[in-house]
Amino acid sequence: MATFDYADMQATAHELIEEFGQAGVITRLEPPDPLYGGDPVPTPYPATLVPMAYEARYIDGTVIQTGDMQIYISAVGLPIEPTVGDVVTDNSSDYAIVAGDPNKYDGITPVVFIVQGRIGGSRA
Structure with a gap:
């Protein structure tokens, strides 16, 4: 039985x-x-990402709010695993991470980080 290559994914x-x-x-x-x-020290980590608005059918006003973004972050070369409390900055906005999924299907290799970002995160 062949093993799946998560590094290729x-x-x-x-x-x-x-x-x-x-x-x-x-x-x-x-x-x-x-x-x-x-004081806490803000440490920036460069990343490659794709922010996308949630479809209206997923916005429930509680878990996913209007303005929340689903942000896909490349795991390649990123020395940290984005987590709740981090702030993602794209070209125009800051998003506080309120939920995330590292997508480690084999428990080791993060294929892609998918986080839920909420507008209003602040750069320290």
């Missing part, structure tokens, strides 16, 4: 996102030093 997803997407940034607030304190 990841490469295909990256090619599509690169072709149809745009450059963006994922900003993560790194916690302050546990001994010395201080």
Whole structure:
């Protein structure tokens, strides 16, 4: 029985996102030093992404709100896994990640990151 090549799927997803997407940034607030304190440090990570509006049939006003975006982020070359609390910046807006799916079908290789972004995220 042949095994499925998830790295190949990841490469295909990256090619599509690169072709149809745009450059963006994922900003993560790194916690302050546990001994010395201080302010959280915003750390930007360049990313290639495709923001897409949710279809009206999926907007329920609670889990998915008007203005939320489904954002596909290439996993290739991204040193972090986008998660709740991060902010995704595209060409025109900042979106706070409120939900996400790393799409690790084999439990190891992230094929593509799909996150739900809510307008109003702020760059620190």
